Amino acid sequence: MKILHTSDWHLGKNIFGKKLIDEQAVFFEKTFFTLIKEIKPDILLITGDITDKPNPDFETLKLFSEILFWLSKENVPCIFILGNHDSKRITLFKEFLKQNQIFMIDNLFYFKNPLEWKDEKGEKVYFYVLPYLHLYELKENIEIFWKNEKKNLSDFFAKKLQLLLRDLIELLLELIRDTIKKPAIALGHFAIEKGIFTGEEISFKFMGMEEVFPLELFENFDYLFLGHLHRLQKLFSKVFYSGSILPYSFEESVYEKGVWLFEIKNGLLIKYEPIYLSPSFQMKIIKGYFKDLINSPKDEAYIKVILKDKEPVLNPLERLKTVFPNLLILEYEDKKTETLPFGGNFTEEIFLENKKLELNEKELFKKFYKYIEEKEVEEKLFEVFKKCLKELNENLEGVKQWR
Template sequence: MRVLHTSDWHVGRMFHGRDLLADQEAVLGGLADLVTDERVDVVVVSGDLYDRAVPSGEAVAACTRILDRIRSAGAELVITPGNHDSAPRLGAFAGFAAAGGLHLRTRVAELGRPVLLADADGPVALYGIPYLEPEPSRHALEVEAGGHAGVLTAAMDRVRADLAARGEGTRSVVLAHAFVTGGSPSASERTIAVGGVEQVPSAVFDGVDYVALGHLHGPQRLAEHLRYSGSPLAYSFSEARHRKSVWLVELDAGGLAGVERRELPVPRALSTLRGTLADLLADPAHEAVREHYLSVELTDHVRPTDALRRLQERFRHAVHLDWRPAGGPLAASLTYTTATRSRSDHDVACQFVEDCRGAEPSAGESALLREALAAVANEERAELARQRANRAA
C-alpha cells in the first residue's frame, strides 16, 4: 500500500496580508497528479487542514475542490484536526463522508478505532489522533497524567491495544499533531505549550509501522518511521530555505518498506534584502528577486518616509519591512520622567518623532504637531466649560 503523508495545509492562511488561496489550491490540487503518477492508495492530512477554527466560505470551497480532485484521482483520504482546526466542525457529517472515501477522525473517544483499508498483503489500520488539548483530553481519556506527553501516551496505549487485538499481519499508520522532541520549529507555527511544556518524547509512538506527524512546518525525519511532512507552502520567512515536500510511504507484507520524498512546486519564492532604500531601489543585482515575496531590512540612518510603498514600486511583492539603522538604534539614556520633566507637550511630541525616525521633525511637521496639540487643548477647554455649565444648571 502506498500512503502519501501530508499535513499543515492551513487553507485560508494569509501571508503578511496577501491572500494565498490561489497558490494553495494550485499546489494542493496538484497532489492529485502525484496520486495518479505514483499509484497512491491513501492521502493523509495530519492536522491543520484549515488555518482557522471557523474558516471562510472561500477557504471551505477551495478545500472542497482540492479534496475532490484527490479523491477523483483514486485515493482514499484520512484527515485529523490540528490545533488550528475546530474538531467538531471538521468532523461534521464524518459518517456520510466516509462512504465516499473521506475519513475524518476528529473524536478523542474514537482514536482507538482505525480506518481499515486493505491491499494484497492484508489489512492496514490507520489511526487518527486529533490534536489533544491536555486538560480536556485528560478527562476524556480518563488518565491522571497531564501535559501533552501524558495524553498522547494514553492515546497511543489505546492504539497499541486495538492493534494487538487484531493479531499478526495488520500493518499500522498513526496520524498525530504534536511537537515531538528533536523536531525543528519555524516562526509560523502557533505554540501548543501548556505550562511551558509542549514537547513529547519520540518513544511515545513506539509499536507502529509509521507515524505521520503534523504541526512543525519543515519536512524532517526523526526516525525512519517517524517523520514530519511539513506544510506544503512557506508561511513565514523563516521557511525560505525549506524544500517543501510530502513523504511517499510504502507498506509491504512486513510493514514499512520505504519512504521517499516528493518535492512540491513553489508558487512564489521568498527572499530577504538588506540595505539603504536608495540602493535597494537602484541596484540591478536585485532584479533576480523582483517577483519574490520580500522581507526588507532598511539600514538608512534616518527612517525613510513611506518606505514600503516606494519599495513596492519596484518589488510589488515586498510584504515586510524592518528599519535597523547601521550602527544600531540610538540608546535611550533618559527615563520617561526625566525626558518629560519641564518640557512642553510640543517638545515631547517632537522628541518622540525624532526617537522613532532617527531625525528631527521638519519645520512643517513641527507646525502640524503644534496645531494638533492646540486643537486638543481647545477641545478640552470647551468640554470643561460645558461640564461647568451643566453643573450650574
C-alpha cells in the same frame, strides 16, 4: 502499498495581510493534483492543520470542498485529522464523506479501533489516529470510548490534581498497549523530541499542545506520520513530518517543501522518499541600502526588506513598492533606527549646526525641505511657510503679552 503523506495545508492563510487563497488554489490544481494522478497512492494522509483558522471563511471552505470533491471524483482514499488550527466545523459532513472513503477524524474512535487499510495485493496496515483535541475533549473521549474498560478511569482522574496532556497521552497509550496490531502506524499532530520547530507552529487553542513528547512514549508503534512541525523532516528512523505544503514565513522559505511517499511491503517500510514540490509563489528576504534597492530590477515575489540604513528613510515601504509590488514587510537591520522618529538625527544635527551658523527659521526650513524632498523649495510653497511662521510668531507674542 503506496502511502502519500502531507500535512499543514493551512488553507486560508494570510501572511502580513496578504491572502494566499488564490495561490493555494493554483498550487492544488496545478501541482498537487498532478502529483496524485502520477503517483496514484493507495491512501493519502493529511495530518492536521487543514485550515489556518478554526472558523474558516467562505473562500477557504469553498477551496476545501473543491479539493474534497476532486479527491472523491478521482477515488483517492484519504484520512484527514484535526490539527491545532482546525475545528470540528470542517468535519461536519464526515458521515457523507466516509462513503467516498474520505475519513475526517475528530475523535479517538480510530485510536481505540485502528483503521485497517488493505491494498489490492492484500498488503495491510493499521492506522492509529490521534487527532489534535483540547485537553477536556481528550478526557471526554477517553471516558466515552473506554467506559467499559476494567481499569477504573475515574480513579485515575480523581488521583490527579491537575491533568496534564502528557498524563492523558500516557494513559491512552497504556490503554491500547496490549491490543496493538502490526504494522502499527500512528497518525497525529504534535511535536516529538529533537523535532525542528520553525516558529510557525503557534497554537490557536487555549490548551496548546506545545508539549514535546519523548519518542519512547510511542515505542509500540512501528512508524509515526505526523503533522505540526512545518519543516519536512525525518527523526530517528520512524518519525516523519511532511511539513507545511507551502512556505508560510520568510525565514522558512529557504527550505524545500513537499510530501513523503512511503512504500510498505510485508509490513515493513521499504521506501521513504521526500517529493519536493515547487510552491505557487516565491518568498524572499532582501537586505540592502535604500538607495540601492530602489534602483534594483523589478521583482514580483513576496518580499521582506531589511534596510541597512542607519538613518530612517521617509516612506520606504510605499516607495519600494514601485520596485517590489508585493513587498509585505520592511524592517531596519538596526532595530534602533526603526524606533527613531523620522528625522530624529537630522533635527539634532541641524539644531547644533544652527547654533553655530545661527540660521534663521526661513533658512532652516529650506534646508529641511531639501533634505526630505531632495530639491529646492518652490517659491509658492515658501510663501505659505513664511505666512504660517509669521502667524505663529504673532501668536507667540500674544501669549507672551498675556502672561
